[in-house]
Amino acid sequence: MTFKTEHEIHKRRLGRNIGVGLTLLAFVAVVFGLTVVKVQRGDPMQAYDHVIRPDLAAPVEAKP
Amino acid sequence: MTDTTTLTETREAGFGDYVQLLKPRVMSLVVFTALVGLLVAPVHVHPVVGFASILFIALGAGASGALNMWWDADIDAVMKRTRSRPVPAGRVEPGEALAIGLALSGIAVVMLGLAANLMAAGLLAFTIFFYAVVYSVWLKRSTPQNIVIGGAAGAFPPMIGWVCATGHVSVEAWLMFGLIFMWTPPHFWALALFMKEDYHKAGVPMLTVTHGRKSTRAHILAYTALLVPVSVWSALSGIGGPFTLAAVVVLNAIFLQGAWRIWQRDEAMAEGDGYRVEKRFFRYSLSYLFLHFGAFVVEAVLGTYGLGGW
Numbered sequence: 001m002t003f004k005t006e007h008e009i010h011k012r013r014l015g016r017n018i019g020v021g022l023t024l025l026a027f028v029a030v031v032f033g034l035t036v037v038k039v040q041r042g043d044p045m046q047a048y049d050h051v052i053r054p055d056l057a058a059p060v061e062a063k064p
Numbered sequence: 065m066t067d068t069t070t071l072t073e074t075r076e077a078g079f080g081d082y083v084q085l086l087k088p089r090v091m092s093l094v095v096f097t098a099l100v101g102l103l104v105a106p107v108h109v110h111p112v113v114g115f116a117s118i119l120f121i122a123l124g125a126g127a128s129g130a131l132n133m134w135w136d137a138d139i140d141a142v143m144k145r146t147r148s149r150p151v152p153a154g155r156v157e158p159g160e161a162l163a164i165g166l167a168l169s170g171i172a173v174v175m176l177g178l179a180a181n182l183m184a185a186g187l188l189a190f191t192i193f194f195y196a197v198v199y200s201v202w203l204k205r206s207t208p209q210n211i212v213i214g215g216a217a218g219a220f221p222p223m224i225g226w227v228c229a230t231g232h233v234s235v236e237a238w239l240m241f242g243l244i245f246m247w248t249p250p251h252f253w254a255l256a257l258f259m260k261e262d263y264h265k266a267g268v269p270m271l272t273v274t275h276g277r278k279s280t281r282a283h284i285l286a287y288t289a290l291l292v293p294v295s296v297w298s299a300l301s302g303i304g305g306p307f308t309l310a311a312v313v314v315l316n317a318i319f320l321q322g323a324w325r326i327w328q329r330d331e332a333m334a335e336g337d338g339y340r341v342e343k344r345f346f347r348y349s350l351s352y353l354f355l356h357f358g359a360f361v362v363e364a365v366l367g368t369y370g371l372g373g374w
Contacts, residue, residue, distance in 0.1 A: 009076055012076055012077075012078045013076065015078055015079050015080075016076075016077070016078055016079045016082075018079070019079030019082075019083075020079070030115075030116050030119060031175075033112045033116070034112060034113065034116050034178070034179055036112075037110050037112045037113060038113075041110065
């Protein structure tokens, strides 16, 4: 036997699931947008682990 | 009993109930003031970074609202104004509200740190802690000054917006903070004057309950008078200008006049006209804050054309 009755609670659960789904999609979109902007602008990132390494800076030319 | 009847007896929460848990009306005020803080800062913020920052500040505010609803469910159930909230109405389990509040707090703080800077994230974390623990758990039920000190939580968003842009707290950020901090007591005490039964029944030590209504009227006038110098100072600061100063003079004159009228009235007069003056003062207080912060934005826009600022 199949359960066919479409009850109000099913509509509410569907609405809740759609709401959560859209929220998660929006969150992914925001994180993606942020990532693109940060990478394009080269935000203060110090290598792969975000640690400042003086040896990565451009070498200062020695004065004669 | 069929499957259908079993389901009918369980009132499951819809998505809207979870949105209600985040206090969307409070969030809208947070979004507005934080956005103003971000826009009037003297540092350009990339629109995507700005949008994400405001979003996560709002999410943090919503999270603290959920934590507040979890803790205050017992008194919310008593007060007419709050008894239809999701937790006291039984649509959302208290534990669920706590979990949502904690999870969203963590997400909001971490994401704001990644989107803007660690200083802004730290301020947001402190704001959530201040509202959920210092105000809701500690002060609200223990002192009639709950509104005064708790008002600080609502005053942080423009400061966080400013810090998102500049990376540090400056005098302009403190002035925007001070503006909301001084504005909150008269705003809420006016509400307490005409919602008197609610707070009394819930046993919340509002000033109206502990010090009486005459004293509350005097407090409204005193705090409104103290708000004026903060407001004028903000208009004379780096975020103000001639336009802001003109707007501030008018806004404060009307606000002060309303507070004066409240102070002159007694309960018999207020009962007689259904708290008309108090209700009007409460509604105007919302316009006051909106227009005051709006004036900062107008000044900043004028500034880009060389017309605004000092």
